[in-house]
Each structure stands twice: as structure tokens, then as C-alpha cells.
Amino acid sequence: xxxxxxxxxxxxxxxxxxxxxxxxxxxxxxxxxxxxxxxxxxxxxxxxxxxxxxxxxxxxxxxxxxxxxxxxxxxxxxxxxxxxxxxxxxxxxxxxxxxxxxxxxxxxxxxxxxxxxxxxxxxxxxxxxxxxxxxxxxxxxxxxxxxxxxxxxxxxxxxxxxxxxxxxxxxxxxxxxxxxxxxxxxxxxxxxxxxxxxxxxxxxxxxxxxxxxxxxxx
Amino acid sequence: xxxxxxxxxxxxxxxxxxxxxxxxxxxxxxxxxxxxxxxxxxxxxxxxxxxxxxxxxxxxxxxxxxxxxxxxxxxxxxxxxxxxxxxxxxxxxxxxxxxxxxxxxxxxxxxxxxxxxxxxxxxxxxxxxxxxxxxxxxxxxxxxxxxxxxxxxxxxxxxxxxxxxxxxxxxxxxxxxxxxxxxxxxxxxxxxxxxxxxxxxxxxxxxxxxxxxxxxxx
Numbered sequence: 001x002x003x004x005x006x007x008x009x010x011x012x013x014x015x016x017x018x019x020x021x022x023x024x025x026x027x028x029x030x031x032x033x034x035x036x037x038x039x040x041x042x043x044x045x046x047x048x049x050x051x052x053x054x055x056x057x058x059x060x061x062x063x064x065x066x067x068x069x070x071x072x073x074x075x076x077x078x079x080x081x082x083x084x085x086x087x088x089x090x091x092x093x094x095x096x097x098x099x100x101x102x103x104x105x106x107x108x109x110x111x112x113x114x115x116x117x118x119x120x121x122x123x124x125x126x127x128x129x130x131x132x133x134x135x136x137x138x139x140x141x142x143x144x145x146x147x148x149x150x151x152x153x154x155x156x157x158x159x160x161x162x163x164x165x166x167x168x169x170x171x172x173x174x175x176x177x178x179x180x181x182x183x184x185x186x187x188x189x190x191x192x193x194x195x196x197x198x199x200x201x202x203x204x205x206x207x208x209x210x211x212x213x214x215x216x217x218x
Numbered sequence: 219x220x221x222x223x224x225x226x227x228x229x230x231x232x233x234x235x236x237x238x239x240x241x242x243x244x245x246x247x248x249x250x251x252x253x254x255x256x257x258x259x260x261x262x263x264x265x266x267x268x269x270x271x272x273x274x275x276x277x278x279x280x281x282x283x284x285x286x287x288x289x290x291x292x293x294x295x296x297x298x299x300x301x302x303x304x305x306x307x308x309x310x311x312x313x314x315x316x317x318x319x320x321x322x323x324x325x326x327x328x329x330x331x332x333x334x335x336x337x338x339x340x341x342x343x344x345x346x347x348x349x350x351x352x353x354x355x356x357x358x359x360x361x362x363x364x365x366x367x368x369x370x371x372x373x374x375x376x377x378x379x380x381x382x383x384x385x386x387x388x389x390x391x392x393x394x395x396x397x398x399x400x401x402x403x404x405x406x407x408x409x410x411x412x413x414x415x416x417x418x419x420x421x422x423x424x425x426x427x428x429x430x431x432x433x434x435x436x
Contacts, residue, residue, distance in 0.1 A: 025243065025244065026243065026244035026245075026314070026317070027244075095317065095321075096244070096317070098317065099244070099313065099314070099316065099317065099366055102363075102366040102367065103313075103366050103367055105375060105376065105377065105378055106376060106377045106378065107378040109383070112377060112378070112379065112380070112383070112384050112387065113383075113384070115377060115384070115387050116383070116384040116385070116386050116387040117386075119384075119386035119387045119389070119390045120385075120386035122390075123386055123389070123390070129389060129390050129393035130393045130394055130395055130396070131407065132390040132393075133373055133376075133390045133391060133393075133394040133400055133403075133404070134394070134400060134403040134404035134406075134407040134408070135404075135407060135408075136390075136404075137376065137400055137401070137404030137408075138360075138364075138404045138405065138407055138408025138411065139408070140363075141360060141363035141364040141366075141367075141404065141405070141408060142356075142359060142360045142363055142408065142412075143363070144363040144366070145320075145358075145359035145360055145361070145362040145363020145364065146356075146359040146363065148316075148317055148320040148321050148359075148362070149320060149321055149355075149359075155351055157323060158323065158324060158351075158355065159323065159324045159330060159333060160323055160324065160325040160330070161330065162330070165327070165330070165331075165334075166330050166331070166333070166334040166337075167334070167338075168334050168335075168337035168338035168341055169330065169333050169334040169337045171337070171341070171347060172337045172340075172341070172347055172350040172351045172354075173351060175347035175348045175350075175351075176348055176351040176352070177348055178348070182351055182352060182355055183355065185351075185352040186351070186352035186353075186354075186355030186356045186359065187356070187359070188352075189349065189352040189353060189356055189419075190352070190353075190355075190356025190357070190359060190360065190412065190415075191356075192415060193356065193411070193412050193413075193414070193415020193416055193418070193419065194360075194408065194411050194412050194415060195411075195415070196411070196414060196415035196418050197408075197410060197411020197412060197413070197414035197415045198411055200411075200414050201407075201411065
């Protein structure tokens with residue numbers, strides 16, 4: 001029996017090529033995408049409606065690697081914490097595309113559904129609804145900004161210190177003693193601080209007491 | 219009296235061209251830089267030692283637009299807050315170059331001097347020296363991640379919500395009522411939260427009481 005001819009182009013292959021361009025050059029045009037796939041630009045339109053849809057598909061693919069299962073199950077702060085590490089790893093794997101994705105409107109249904117569940121989680125936790133959008137954007141910005149440098153590098157990869165010129169900076173570089181990398185420790189510490197600040201916001205302005213759906217071990 | 223001939227190339231012109239390439243393409247090679255300046259690559263080496271020095275000069279130029287005057291003068295949290303807004307604006311003006319700068323080692327003396335003063339400020343405030351490096355990196359990451367989207371856009375520029383599909387997300391988009399943009403409010407809220415978390419860290423693990431050098435109005 002004759003096998004069906006292998007399709008020359010699929011949405012998945014288009015996203016592969018767009019991701020490669022984004023990761024390498026930070027952006028892409030439909031012309032560049034067609035050229036990378038060795039097809040005429042018009043062929044792309046048989047599979048996607050245009051560049052915006054390709055960006056949606058890129059976001060959806062990255063989002064599919066993020067573990068959002070704690071959202072709506074664990075307590076809000078525990079959920080944020082677990083989500084954050086997975087979210088950072090997913091974007092770190094596509095650091096070149098971060099700016100493109102961070103500055104495009106979120107339109108893909110999978111990602112929107114996750115933001116919807118995060119919104120519901122924070123409403124349920126008692127955060128004032130007028131503060132939830134900026135909370136989510138601030139959380140996003142911290143994670144995105146942290147995704148650039150996740151490499152397993154020693155702390156002096158960050159600063160070229162001169163022990164005579166920069167005595168305080170030299171001291172804090174030397175006093176950083178952790179078996180984890182500075183990037184990891186910084187992310188953990190910043191995340192803790194951010195969530196601590198959100199907790200204070202909830203205490204001061206929350207509309208209902210915190211009622212965790214499941215008990216979290218202390 | 220004959221005027222001196224206008225120099226064809228200066229470090230300033232090289233940085234102009236590098237910044238334009240970085241902002242547009244996210245990166246540059248020495249060959250691309252020479253081509254943009256219409257000179258032979260070897261001409262560049264009369265003015266700079268190489269690509270790394272050009273990146274240093276780019277960072278130094280952006281840093282020169284940041285108001286770091288509160289560092290070491292205002293209380294640490296006040297200083298961080300004022301520094302953050304200026305820092306974000308400086309990088310937002312060069313969003314395309316953010317990744318390049320965020321992933322290169324800091325080597326220029328001006329920026330190193332600012333990090334040294336921030337380190338001294340946090341040591342003086344009583345933060346444990348082993349925690350200061352991750353605090354600074356977390357602060358950096360938050361500011362850098364927030365610099366991508368500072369545009370004066372309405373909140374629905376972020377998410378294309380469907381009122382039936384995403385009820386919670388729709389509600390928080392609608393309940394965001396602030397005369398400032400979501401980007402501004404998110405940055406202010408995230409910064410407050412981060413500094414609140416740092417205050418908790420200081421209270422729990424600080425080695426000396428907070429002794430502000432100047433009185434900050436309540």
C-alpha cells in the first residue's frame with residue numbers, strides 16, 4: 001500500500017523554524033521564515049494566518065513545557081513558587097525569543113487559560129481584584145528577567161572585580177558561599193522576597209482571610 | 219586658521235553604531251560594526267581593543283543616564299526604589315540590547331563603582347554579606363525584565379481576553395483601574411513587594427539594626 005506523501009510543511013515545522021530564528025536573531029519576518037523553510041511565503045498561509053499566529057504557536061509550545069499543575073491546587077504562594085521555577089526554565093531554553101514574546105499580546109488559548117486560572121486563584125485567596133493584574137505582570141517580569149542568566153557559572157562571571165578598587169563588591173562576591181549558582185540563589189531569594197511582599201499586601205488589603213485548599217507542610 | 223580635520227572614527231561613534239545594531243538585532247559582530255561604520259574592521263582596533271570593550275562602552279553609556287545619586291545617601295530601601303525607576307527607563311530605551319548586556323560580564327569601571335557603592339550600602343544596612351550578591355542579582359533581574367514593556371498602553375494590550383472563556387482574567391483586566399499604565403503600576407507594586415521581602419530578610423537575618431543616614435519622611 002502506498003504511503004501518503006510526507007507533508008512538506010506543517011504548523012509544527014513552521015514553529016520549529018520560527019523558534020530557531022527567534023532564538024538566534026530575536027525576531028523574524030514572514031519572508032525570513034519562508035526562506036528558512038525553503039518555501040514561498042504564500043505557502044505559509046495555507047497553514048497559519050500570519051506572523052501573529054506563529055508567535056501564538058511559539059508561546060503555546062513554550063507554555064506546554066511549563067508545569068502549571070500547582071495553580072488552583074496548592075496554596076497561592078506555593079503555586080507561584082513552583083510555577084516560577086518551571087516558567088523560568090522554559091523561557092531560559094529560548095532566551096533569544098524572550099523579548100519577542102514578552103512584548104507581544106498573549107492570544108493563544110492555552111496560555112490565556114493558565115492566566116485565567118492564576119487570576120481565579122488570587123481572587124480566591126482574597127487579593128483585591130484591582131491589584132491582581134499588576135501582581136501577575138510583576139511576577140512575569142521577574143521570571144522573564146531571571147531567565148537570561150541561568151547558566152551554571154561561578155559568581156565572578158557577573159562582575160570583573162578589582163580587589164583594590166571595589167572593596168565592598170569584592171567582599172560580597174567572596175562571601176557568596178553556596179553550592180548552588182548565584183543565578184539559582186538569586187532567583188530563589190528574589191522569589192521569596194516578592195511572595196513575602198505579596199503576603200504583606202494580602203494582610204493589609206485582602207478582602208477575605210487566606211483559606212488554603214490544601215494543608216501545606218510548614 | 220585651519221580647523222583640524224574631522225575624525226572619521228571615535229569611540230563615541232563606534233558606540234553609537236554598536237547601540238543601533240544591538241537595539242535592532244540584539245547583537246553585533248566586529249565585522250557588522252565595521253560595515254555599519256563603513257570602515258575596515260582593522261580600523262576599529264585603533265580605537266577599541268575589541269568587541270568586549272565596545273560592550274563595556276555601551277553599558278557605560280546606558281549607566282551614565284541612570285541616576286544613582288541616592289545610593290549611599292538615602293536609606294537603602296529608598297535608594298533602591300529611586301534607583302530602580304531610573305535604571306528601568308535607561309534600559310527600556312535600549313530594549314533590543316538588554317539580552318546582550320544582561321548576559322555579558324560587567325567590566326566597565328563606572329558600572330562596577332555603582333555596584334560597589336550598592337554593596338557598601340547593603341553591608342552598612344546590616345544585610346548578611348552572603349546574601350547581598352543574590353539580592354543585587356534579583357533586583358537587577360526584576361528591573362531588566364520590567365524594562366521590556368514600559369509603553370503607554372492600556373491593560374488589554376497584554377491579554378486578548380474572551381469574556382466567556384476567561385472569566386477571572388476578564389474580571390481582573392476590567393478591575394484594573396488606575397490612571398497610570400499597567401506596566402508602571404506593576405513595576406511599582408513588584409518593587410514594593412521585593413523591598414518588603416528584603417526588609418523581612420534584614421529583620422530575620424540582619425547583623426546590625428537599621429540605621430538610616432538621613433531621616434526619611436514617613
